[in-house]
Amino acid sequence: MLALALASVPAWAPRFWIYIATQALIFAIFAMSLDLLLGYAGLPSFGHAAFYGVGAYACALLALRDVDGLAPLLLVGALAAALAAVPIGALSLRTTGIYFLMLTLAFAQMLWGLAVNWISLTRGTDGLIGIPRPTLPGLETLNITFYERGAFFILCLVVAIVTFISLQALARSPFGKTLEGIRENERRMRALGCPTFRYRFAAFVVAAAFAGVAGALAAMSNGYATPDLLYWTGSGLALVAVVVGGARSLIGPVLGAFFVLFAQLGLSTFVERWELILGALFIAFVLFLPGGLVGLVRRT
């Protein structure tokens, strides 16, 4: 239902709101990927924006080398993020809980530092600019480009729906169930013969890949990739979205992403210190509505 409602948006909404909704969808994809880690695997990652940023930069670098096919651009975003996740996951996943959180944060900040300082590759804080919209062979015949009003929005909507369906299937699969078991009682899973490290590692890499896709979409949407995409506040905002939306179901992060984005927008129009209010909202949710927005809906 939500998808259909969203699909109608380009028809009636002003350009600005289409843009906002696009950002919300990209954020939703990012948040869903984090939920695989936080809600299903029980891994509180505070460095997920790193993979988002890596995906954006990979896409940007490829686009600036005149590759403009949609598929390769998205794929390179996913692959680059997955590759970055391999060493980070291999090291961070040796820990759990608060230590894992700190390690992922540290690695993400390292990558941010890399983006700022590796000027020859990333142009530092200037960022990579001038990224064109991608092309899709089928669309050219219909004479539509992704610059058309609402076209890119629909693309993001499609990717978001595919992400939702894939992660939903993954969560309900034996793999997903095993992850849940590891989250609930790792000691017991090991005593039952489960190589828990491997499962968490797989989840970490898959989550990174989806974050990378979101990052690639962001680069294409905005037309640029800058270091702030990897900054820890991005990871933090995604965590807020997942928790506020409801961590144990995949629709939660989607609701949370929209909520956070619109709250940000709404609050910053009126209040300078909007982050304070968002923070207070977050605390209120954690204290009074631990099930998030999804929990609220379920109760009513």
Place this chain on the structure above:
Amino acid sequence: MTAGYGASVAVRNASLRVGGGEAVALLGRNGAGKTTTLMAIAGAIRPTSGTVEIDGRQVTGQPSYRIARQGLSLVPQGRRIFTTLSVRENLTLASRGGDLAQVYSLFEILAIRSASPGSTLSGGEQQMLAIGRALMTRPRLLLLDEPSEGLAPQVVRNLAELVARLRREVGLSILVAEQNLGFAFAVADRVYLMERGEVVHEDAAGAFREDHALQKRYLGV
């Protein structure tokens, strides 16, 4: 008294009495409501209806620390000792004028390991520590939830002897929920039987011990 967890009622309309210096056993299968009864008396959960009185004074609904100050001490099922504190710290933290030497003489291993952190004790040793900790509060009424669980047979015998001694010397009242009938009969004057949240039978311990038909009916022994 009626009590439960959220929407489920675990104890329904239960009434029982423990007189001064008396030892009473609460028997019944798992799930009969023994633990809930003890928790409700101690104030760990709030009864939904009914009253709890200590020495004729109403304590229903009071927070557990206030009930504890009236001389009631609960040894809950599952030990729940402070794992990061040493044995000695566990015991002295709870002390309200308690006799450390007495606890050490009852449970020798606690004396030997008095400086070790609680987490290094074995399961049974932790159980001893939990009981010792309760004794350190100089209770007038001691609630014990399956105290013999995980204890070696000899230790169980020692514990039964200690409880009897405490009753004689200090006038301690005891309410003990138990599966181990041997321990229950060694300690108690009277027994209550619980089934599905209700108190279904009351008897003198000696009489119930001989009544194998009743035992089979309520406990499946």
Place this chain on the structure above:
Amino acid sequence: MELSVAGLTVRFGALAALNRVDISVATGERRAVIGPNGAGKTTLLNVIAGELQPTEGTVHLGERDATSLPTWRRARLGLGRTFQRSTLFSQLTVVENLALAIRARKRGGWRFWPVGDRALNGEVKRRLEAIGLAHLAGRTTARLGHGERRILEVELALAASPSALLLDEPMAGLSAGERQTTLERLRSLPRDVTVVIVEHDLDAVFALAERITVLDHGVKIADGAAADVRANPRVQEVYLGPI
């Protein structure tokens, strides 16, 4: 699968939780390990299971030297265990708990698409009925009573179809009826499953065990046929009390 430990020593600082312990359990044997509190019984199980590394000595599972293998690999070799404190998947239902154990045994975790597994569901149902918890199938384990948790704890280990099973005080906290159920579940194990049970419930010990090993203060003080150990004066002095 046969189990053995040789020269097993576990030291925590100055304390020797286990001291040069040698135990050998044949395939299909039913062995009880008894002893006073603090004797090192749970420590022994933790070393065999791989959660604890011995200071000295070796652990053999079947023919393999398992001393340096991680827990999950030993479980894959066929070792199962229960924990003294129930170690369940607390936010999951009883059915989901059992399903996880069976799926782990079948190594079915690397499928990324939802699959209905009729055989698995059927087995979950059978086991639920065998332990008498069918009426609690949809309840989360955090809301189960103490005895029910203990029974599920044992069944999770059984669901993994181990060839060697370590049981840590499975009878603790069980009512008479529940003890009966558990005893029957254990008796129904295939004859070639090796069972090592740590217990204080002497009725269960003598009902199940063919041979008994007695530990005291980390040292093995007796090891032999159940009847002989029972009559052993030192064992009576240290643990059993007058018989």
